[in-house]
Amino acid sequence: MKHVYRFSLPGWAVPQQEEFYALMARRGLFVEKRGFLLTRFSKGDPAELLYRLDAAPSRGQPPEEERLQFYESCGWHFVCKADYFHLYCAEKGAGELHTDAAWQNETLLPVRKSLRDELIGAGVQVVFWLLLFFLNFWVNGGIRGDLTVSETTVLFLAQCGFVLPALLILLILLKLFTSALAMHGFANYLRSVRGEKITRLSLRGFLFCEYGTAMFYAAVFLTLICTLILLTPRTVPMGQEPSSQVLLRLEQLEPNATVLQGTGSLGQESGQTEVVDVPLASLQLHNLQLSDTNGNTPWLDQHYIQLSGPLDPVLVAQSMAKYLSLGDPLPVKEPLPAGIDCAFLDDSRTDLIEVCLASGNRILHIQYLGSASDAQTVMALASQALTENSKSGV
Amino acid sequence: MAQNTPMTEAMYYLLLALTRPAHGYRLMQQVNEASGGRVSMGPGTLYGLLSKMEKDGMIQLQQQDERRKTYALTPLGRNVLKQEFERLQMLVNDGKKAQVEQL
Numbered sequence: 421m422k423h424v425y426r427f428s429l430p431g432w433a434v435p436q437q438e439e440f441y442a443l444m445a446r447r448g449l450f451v452e453k454r455g456f457l458l459t460r461f462s463k464g465d466p467a468e469l470l471y472r473l474d475a476a477p478s479r480g481q482p483p484e485e486e487r488l489q490f491y492e493s494c495g496w497h498f499v500c501k502a503d504y505f506h507l508y509c510a511e512k513g514a515g516e517l518h519t520d521a522a523w524q525n526e527t528l529l530p531v532r533k534s535l536r537d538e539l540i541g542a543g544v545q546v547v548f549w550l551l552l553f554f555l556n557f558w559v560n561g562g563i564r565g566d567l568t569v570s571e572t573t574v575l576f577l578a579q580c581g582f583v584l585p586a587l588l589i590l591l592i593l594l595k596l597f598t599s600a601l602a603m604h605g606f607a608n609y610l611r612s613v614r615g616e617k618i619t620r621l622s623l624r625g626f627l628f629c630e631y632g633t634a635m636f637y638a639a640v641f642l643t644l645i646c647t648l649i650l651l652t653p654r655t656v657p658m659g660q661e662p663s664s665q666v667l668l669r670l671e672q673l674e675p676n677a678t679v680l681q682g683t684g685s686l687g688q689e690s691g692q693t694e695v696v697d698v699p700l701a702s703l704q705l706h707n708l709q710l711s712d713t714n715g716n717t718p719w720l721d722q723h724y725i726q727l728s729g730p731l732d733p734v735l736v737a738q739s740m741a742k743y744l745s746l747g748d749p750l751p752v753k754e755p756l757p758a759g760i761d762c763a764f765l766d767d768s769r770t771d772l773i774e775v776c777l778a779s780g781n782r783i784l785h786i787q788y789l790g791s792a793s794d795a796q797t798v799m800a801l802a803s804q805a806l807t808e809n810s811k812s813g814v
Numbered sequence: 815m816a817q818n819t820p821m822t823e824a825m826y827y828l829l830l831a832l833t834r835p836a837h838g839y840r841l842m843q844q845v846n847e848a849s850g851g852r853v854s855m856g857p858g859t860l861y862g863l864l865s866k867m868e869k870d871g872m873i874q875l876q877q878q879d880e881r882r883k884t885y886a887l888t889p890l891g892r893n894v895l896k897q898e899f900e901r902l903q904m905l906v907n908d909g910k911k912a913q914v915e916q917l
Contacts, residue, residue, distance in 0.1 A: 474858050487861055489881065490838050494857035517858035520824035527862055 431503025473505035741776035759807035
């Protein structure tokens with residue numbers, strides 16, 4: 421026997437389902453089984469049949485044998501379970517399955533209660549997850565101390581693993597929306613059972629809305645997933661070909677810089693140089709050596725990242741300037757060096773200069789052991805290093 | 815349903831039909847006859863009401879064979895039916911006093 425599948429209509433849409441199954445029977449398609457997503461029809465000769473949904477005493481349970489026999493004796497045959505209901509069919513001309521509106525209304529009240537419970541449950545879940553999400557947000561923001569929310573949004577999204585919580589909340593929001601829709605639709609049906617006049621969409625209109633809405637949400641959902649994947653921040657070490665790029669998540673961004681690609685000198689006193697992960701090729705690669713009058717490397721620390729995602733480099737540079745600095749670098753207002761999109765400088769200390777520059781998708785943060793008089797030199801050299809790397813295309 | 819709440823038309827006619835013990839399909843016919851063809855009862859309504867009334871103690875199973883169950887009124891059921899009948903009678907009498915027929 422050949423089978424045909426159609427998308428299932430929502431379980432709460434009682435009159436629409438009954439009308440839909442009767443319409444399909446007129447086209448020679450007889451419902452056999454209703455699943456969550458698809459309904460299976462078998463092919464046969466077109467027939468005029470009546471379909472009625474009878475509230476199931478408990479959701480998902482088959483009807484009692486005694487009830488089946490009684491309905492059979494009256495010409496109503498059990499077809500399948502249908503969410504909150506049991507589906508029966510009869511030849512056209514058979515009497516109605518339910519003839520007393522008051523009693524039918526009473527049998528439908530447990531369904532309304534289930535739908536209401538689902539709606540409340542979805543609402544509670546949304547509140548719970550949103551609270552959890554934003555608590556995480558504020559706690560993470562609080563740890564950073566001197567960062568404001570707006571400045572750290574992008575970094576936070578990466579740090580807290582934004583994708584999964586966002587998807588979870590989206591799914592629960594969708595559930596909340598469909599639950600509210602179900603509650604509203606079923607309340608309308610109850611009013612019609614009680615004899616109140618309601619305006620209802622035609623079956624074709626209802627199907628159009630249902631399928632249209634489903635496709636709209638599928639499109640939104642897929643777009644969101646793609647966007648989130650693209651938005652997931654990554655950094656790549658400078659000097660490596662794209663094929664061998666090591667992707668680093670900004671969630672790994674920590675003040676000790678051990679996960680950043682680059683070198684960090686722990687200071688002149690100790691004479692130690694800590695080489696982290698991949699040696700930073702930026703300055704050395706281009707023979708750009710900065711040294712003080714004694715020939716010592718004057719870097720206290722330096723960080724370099726290259727963004728490969730659609731993050732705003734200026735925003736990230738701004739965050740890095742505050743996040744990684746000991747002081748409080750301020751935006752440089754005077755004309756910036758060629759090729760530099762933004763610069764932050766703190767030359768208020770007597771022994772330390774901090775510079776953070778962004779050029780294209782590259783960001784360089786330097787802590788220089790020197791006085792304010794060296795600030796312009798550091799800026800110029802750092803700019804040169806950053807733009808030279810940009811030009812070299814590595 | 816509490817005994818002092820007005821019952822639905824279907825319930826009233828079902829109790830009325832059960833003054834003579836009967837099984838499900840026969841009850842449908844008796845309801846139809848008792849109401850002069852005005853009230854017809856679908857199997858969904860009848861089965862649901864029978865289950866509820868049995869649970870409430872208004873009717874009881876009198877006989878059961880393989881295919882059918884025969885129900886009869888309990889003393890409580892008779893009492894409920896009588897109360898409802900008296901209530902309806904009072905309503906009609908009050909209507910008569912107000913000469914509703916001549917409106």
